[in-house]
Amino acid sequence: MRKYLFLLSAFSLTTYAQEKIQHSEIALAFHSIKSEKPSDWIIVYASDGLMGYLNSEGKxxxxxxxxxxHPFGEYKENWARVETLEGLSGFIDSTGKIVVEPKYEYINKFGEYKTDWALVSLYDHYGFINSRGEEVVAPIYAEIPLLKR
Structure with a gap:
């Protein structure tokens, strides 16, 4: 099991796991906590420094x-860009669901090239994803220059 689950059991919170977990108990299990969007979610850091979210009930x-x-809405409304230990990026939505698998080395903001498209790169090649999280142009191009508007 994950390190943070071990920490919860070490503090005998097994009974509380089924009930509402209070912030003081979460603090025992995680290195650091702070509030983040969506407003009822708590961003948590496991002992290895990796980030995730709990809701206000501790789920x-x-x-x-x-x-x-990254903060929700920075790239697209209700989406947050996530980065893995391997340096790959993708997006989660405001329900916690992965909407773009973290497989890109770089993701630009939406609308820089075309409305509802974001430039992505993989192995120094470029393509695009759309605002539904679909890869609309595979990252196979060595260069995609930004056109002056």
């Missing part, structure tokens, strides 16, 4: 498997 919404979780 895990996003497991702490990401090196970095």
């Amino acid at each position: 895990e919404i996003v497991p702490p498997i990401y090196e970095k979780i």
